[in-house]
Amino acid sequence: MRAIFISFTMLLRQIRNDGMLVAVSLASVLAGFFFRFAVPALERILCSSLVVDAVLEPYYRLFDLLLILLAPYMLCFAAAMVMLDEHEQGLTRYLSVTPLQTRGYLISRLGLPAGFSALASMLLIGFFRLTPWNGFILAGTSMLSSLCGFSVSLFLFSCSRNKVEGMAMGKLSGLLMIGLPVPFFLHSSWQYLFSLFPSYWLARYALQGSVAWFLTSLATSSAGMFILYRRVVRKLV
């Protein structure tokens, strides 16, 4: 446990020493400010100029969901970039033959960032929410979003050879969020085209609070993680 904690502090140190990763890690806070203050102001301008009761307000929940997903996505992206950097320097294999071992390394680089990002999501919603949240559903949604972030890390690390490729793949991994707006805009059965995306079920869970959607999102995330995890471990050693 001590080695895992030491390894995690090294992750934070590496993020702190990289301006881009600091910006990435703080992006969700900036987004929170924008969603909380700019979006309602924009809504007021739109409503008065279009003379309607609401333009953006029906989608405030979607802004909240974006914010919940953004924190894990960005933090896990930063962690994956550090992992790619360490892999290039031969450190991932070396740390596997120290008391940290492969499992400890993965906990410190993927597990802890994902866990902390769930807490960060809840904190961000606490400060910047646009809609009221039930505590249980918020906790569930944050947990599911941290699993999405975990999958993003696995995807980036296993599919990129280096940090530069990782940044390019990072843009591609944004597609994982595509399921988020679907329940807001697509009400026919066409929406099930997105049923393989955990973010789709996450959005439905956040909207309807059904345990079934929570479990489905959990299952789709777990399936993705299971496939990618073995590739990651193979790459580490």
Next chain:
Amino acid sequence: MITVDNLNFSYTRKPFIESMNFAVKPGEIFGFLGPSGAGKSTVQKILTGLIPTYKGSVVVNQTEAKKRNSDFYEHVGVDFEVPSLFEKLTGRENLRYFASLYRHSLPIEPLLESVGLANEADKKVMDYSKGMKSRLNFIKALLHAPSLLFLDEPTSGLDPSNARVMKDLILQQRKSGTTIVLTTHNMYDATELCDRVAFIVDGTLCALDTPRNLIMSRGAATITYSYRENAQECQGTSVLAETANDSCLQRVLQENRLLSIHSSEPTLNDIFSELTGRKLQ
């Protein structure tokens, strides 16, 4: 220290490491010698617990390698061929970080001094030369005073002076009782450093003995000599043990016509080629 019994492993369906058996005694330097792709690094990965999906028995420090836990690595040090260091940290920061992963570690300063890096310890590793990185990487593996040390091509890519420093450090470790498993395709390193060497080709152990026994098993050394004959330089070769029967050599010696004489012993490379039909380098 290490006992390997009927080890089998493959990355694919095709067998790679097949029916491998050997033991490494405490305090010896045991070398794996073979060309690239022969399976040396794979065996090292299995011994260090990086590959747990093997068949057979691999007992390292009384622990089955596939069942190792964090305690296992408190007594095992590994120095990979390519230095694995945080480039943006200084040498000292690197050592401090890696030392903090272990329950017990040696003081950093004497280790830095032992490899001549004490004055460069506060430089970032990205500014180090290849030799400096290799030396830092080596002492990184010694931070927790391991009883078993795995070295992968420790002199690879080093200039002769740095290679000498590295070899002296390895011999110093043996003197202090550390068991060393050395993986190399450099026959000179193997001859100089190893108490015993194992030849690996295509995942199979072809031979295992001391370098001297392997060399002697090929037969006696030869001598090559040149002499003057009718104002021309001629050459002759004779087996060292048979020089008394070489009438030409006897004659030119008596007539004082010998120009040069050299003895040549077979190298591990010769033995390796003879046994496997392959070259080491």
